Amino acid sequence: MQTHSAKRVEITIEAVMQSRLTDALKQAGVSGYTVLPVLGGSGRSGDWTRAGEIGRASGMVQVVCILRPERLSVVLERAFAVVEKHIGLVTVSDCDVIRAERF
């Protein structure tokens, strides 16, 4: 099966910032993204868990975006501008995709 190289950007960010991040991704021209729920975690700002929470202040989501390698730098710039002052994590890894025409 024919595959094509792509980049997988995974951004873990506070739930309140989700729409700002995805707006930025769209402006950076990504073809799509997927949002995964996050149950809990730990970092410099302490431990947290979603269990029993009613507000949106203390939760995170993970936004995964697959993109062509040449788009990476502009997407990272835009995403970083949103994440910068916020709790969050941005990782990039290599992957192969099938159906490259979709990206």
Next chain:
Amino acid sequence: MQTHSAKRVEITIEAVMQSRLTDALKQAGVSGYTVLPVLGGSGRSGDWTRAGEIGRASGMVQVVCILRPERLSVVLERAFAVVEKHIGLVTVSDCDVIRAERF
């Protein structure tokens, strides 16, 4: 710690197709898979979110399958046959696993 190279196949697919996909994976001889919930996303067919949905028509799941490199091509063929006409994304990346005897 001794690790072994493997492939990580990540398939984002409509929830209604989940059992068809996992049946195909089993037929392709994978040793297992893990299904992650997806909260929402965006792509050529627009934005969506699971919030408040009661039907299964408008949600996706992510199926992650770790496999030996030599199994990759047959698994991709089978998975692709299911995904083909459907909204969805297939990515492959390299990883290392411990306890290779399990795969």
Next chain:
Amino acid sequence: MQTHSAKRVEITIEAVMQSRLTDALKQAGVSGYTVLPVLGGSGRSGDWTRAGEIGRASGMVQVVCILRPERLSVVLERAFAVVEKHIGLVTVSDCDVIRAERF
């Protein structure tokens, strides 16, 4: 945008073992981790799904930990000591992170 190489450790483990695993990760000196919910899966011990479950016995979670490459081996040792006798999966892959000072 400046990025730094890191390792992405992904551990799929029984929900009952989550706190033991994260305690071990902390003792191994990781700077943080993120816990993702898992909907279901399949492996040598059969198929399972969280749907309708009330106990914690039959569910899994995915713990993702981004770390500096030099920390990898000690983290794997510690994590493996917890996972060893349990159902579960440990994979390691390469990634790049921005804001390396956080790790």
Next chain:
Amino acid sequence: MTEIFALAGQNLLSPIILSFALGLAAALARSDLSVPEAAAKALSIYLLFAIGFKGGVAVAAHGVDLTLALSLLAGFVLSALLPLVAFGLLRAMTGLSALDAAAIAAHYGSISIVTFVAASSVLDSGGIGYEGYMVAVAAAMEAPAILSALWLISRSGGSDGARRMDRDLWREILLNGSIVLLVGAFAIGWATGEDGLAEISSFIVSPFKGVLCLFLLDMGLVAGRGLRQSAGLLQMRVLAFGILMPLVGCVFGLAAGMLLGLSTGGVALLMVLSASASYIAVPAAMRVALPEANPALSLTLSLGVTFPFNLTLGIPLYVAMARAATGG
């Protein structure tokens, strides 16, 4: 005419409709108000269980007769027939592809159980009686429309419907969770009768309307979100179909109801079922069988246009028509 407006006005001021309006407005205004998916599903499980159970108890109380069997048959035929009408209308009125038209048609042949419940509660408030087994008719109308749509596709060429219809899909359609729950609860209600109802009525009867408010709040949120996201997608002609089709459908329901000799309320409910469009069972089946069809189109039309139309203006209209026709 005044009666319709009086009923419509009274209907519009019920907490149920206003809750829907609140959800709709909140979503259109881009509020972050949302009902968790698990809670929305739990509400729908409650409603299906309660609706089915009460229908079963009503049948246990009033017994089975030939009309019941004929009504089920009529429901089946209506559900199979209406997609053909809808398909014809869509092809004539709009520029949609055969695939998209067929997918939408399937939604309109099938039914919306919440519209059915809202109509029942309007009848209850108005003191208009109806056959308890109409719930069973509703269940019988869920699935046949799907088959008609697939037949339409196989006929209009392009790809063969038979291939799309594998064994798994059959099972999924017939054993769809919402159908199983509705029919199962109906059977339980039938088997346990008034005694069973007495045991659990403070769960399934007294709080029912309040739960329905929260459910409709959620439906409003989902509909509003859908409308906002596919605003550009819906041409005027497609929108017009979303209002026209229920008006056409209700006439078929009226005819069938009169033929069967149903009570006033029964006729009204059959009209409501014919006029309403599915947004649970059918969308899922369409994603499997017709993945090329645009899901946003049919869902927005059925939940964002037809559902609110029926809820606000449709139901009072159908009730008034049924009263006029049956003299009830």
Next chain:
Amino acid sequence: MTEIFALAGQNLLSPIILSFALGLAAALARSDLSVPEAAAKALSIYLLFAIGFKGGVAVAAHGVDLTLALSLLAGFVLSALLPLVAFGLLRAMTGLSALDAAAIAAHYGSISIVTFVAASSVLDSGGIGYEGYMVAVAAAMEAPAILSALWLISRSGGSDGARRMDRDLWREILLNGSIVLLVGAFAIGWATGEDGLAEISSFIVSPFKGVLCLFLLDMGLVAGRGLRQSAGLLQMRVLAFGILMPLVGCVFGLAAGMLLGLSTGGVALLMVLSASASYIAVPAAMRVALPEANPALSLTLSLGVTFPFNLTLGIPLYVAMARAATGG
């Protein structure tokens, strides 16, 4: 004998049992009907809170006496003892390993609170009284069985039980969410008494049975799914154990209840507790302490075989036995 069948027949036709049957049938037929995990957990929180609270109120009303303390002790002893019996039976009847046998044995020493509730509601319908504090006895029987199972493992060699029993595990067993909630609600009910109950009875009393129906629908779905997935796993002899063990267990409960001089309902409930098997607290503890044991085996046996047996035939049988023994 006729009495048992009458009671069993009446029991089988209750909405509660039929809801379980509906879930079971839906899962076996591979319907996609499912209750969201969060909703299932919410239902169980409601049930534990209501059960505990009402038990506490009953104790507040009738006061504490020596029998309460002795009953708690008896529950503790039964829970610790029954795993030894179960282990012996399993090793004699089946070819299971010591590990798997011990894990299963722990489930059968502990209890199923839903079986307990179903039995209480049968007693209520039958107008048979019981001690309010039996809920506390139920709570006392949750955990000791786990310790017995670990002791069995350490004795039968292989690996040492002490190592498996770290401090975290102790805390997890004793502060398990379901035990804390049951005991906590019991304490609140006790402290606030009839006044407290009056404030919240339209939440925890009136809709209780209806909620129980939905919960049992879910239990049926989970049990059916388990049975379907581990169909190959369960040999006939293991299945037989799932029916035999409650029959053996109930005799211990009967003996203890008679010794304590409990009321007819109290004896029946102690039999039910002894005959039922855990599927919440114990499975989680076993996954931590005995990860090598096959979880599908014990869960399917307890939830897929013993639970439905008790629900349908067991409870009427135990009630009849208790009536015969106490002359009540």
Next chain:
Amino acid sequence: MTEIFALAGQNLLSPIILSFALGLAAALARSDLSVPEAAAKALSIYLLFAIGFKGGVAVAAHGVDLTLALSLLAGFVLSALLPLVAFGLLRAMTGLSALDAAAIAAHYGSISIVTFVAASSVLDSGGIGYEGYMVAVAAAMEAPAILSALWLISRSGGSDGARRMDRDLWREILLNGSIVLLVGAFAIGWATGEDGLAEISSFIVSPFKGVLCLFLLDMGLVAGRGLRQSAGLLQMRVLAFGILMPLVGCVFGLAAGMLLGLSTGGVALLMVLSASASYIAVPAAMRVALPEANPALSLTLSLGVTFPFNLTLGIPLYVAMARAATGG
């Protein structure tokens, strides 16, 4: 004085407070008891809907007057003013940075709707009347505090408040889900009045207190977890602020209530609103606008210190003060 203690004692023994205590104790003891997020959100949707609806019905029953408008204005002013007081106190009492102080101050200007509800139910039990529109005042007090806090930040230099206040944030603050639901349900209750309430009262009135118990169980769990995790974080002086601020705030509420000429219950509720601190709308807004502020600090203070203080001792105290002041 004795009256306060009597009321406090009676209050402490209510199932509502004890449920909170149970959750708190379970979390501090590290039990794994937890309410699923979706269930907790569903409970809060239910409570907001019920509270808003009942408030609207009360207004429909008693009509609108000038005091209503003035009370809304007073609520707005209090919410905008109290953060300045809180900020001053924090800067004087503690070593917190301007950012952290402003974030905390925003919480204390806003309100806790559950504290409000708990107080209403204490008033109800005590037969003390209050203005139905106080719910609307509560809604009016949700957001202004956020603006004050941003103004404080922009004034105290460091970074400009205008930049932090983009259009999206405005929308998020004003169309925050909990505000929309509370105000929307209020409007529905107002529009449908007693008739609307009659339709759904067995959902939103009878089981209300019981639902509140489960919600407070969850709040106790969340508060306990927060306290445990940020034990090291909170200096004594910050903790002291969490008790002192409500005592200061309530005086402002008392003054405003007397000026407005509210009933005894109305004054007490305005005191409760002034004394309570937000843990839903404000924390989310602060994460967007002041991401550098430590969220654990403000949440733990408002939910882990001030909330339980108000629930147990504060409410009886405020009620007693209001009675003394109004002679009611």
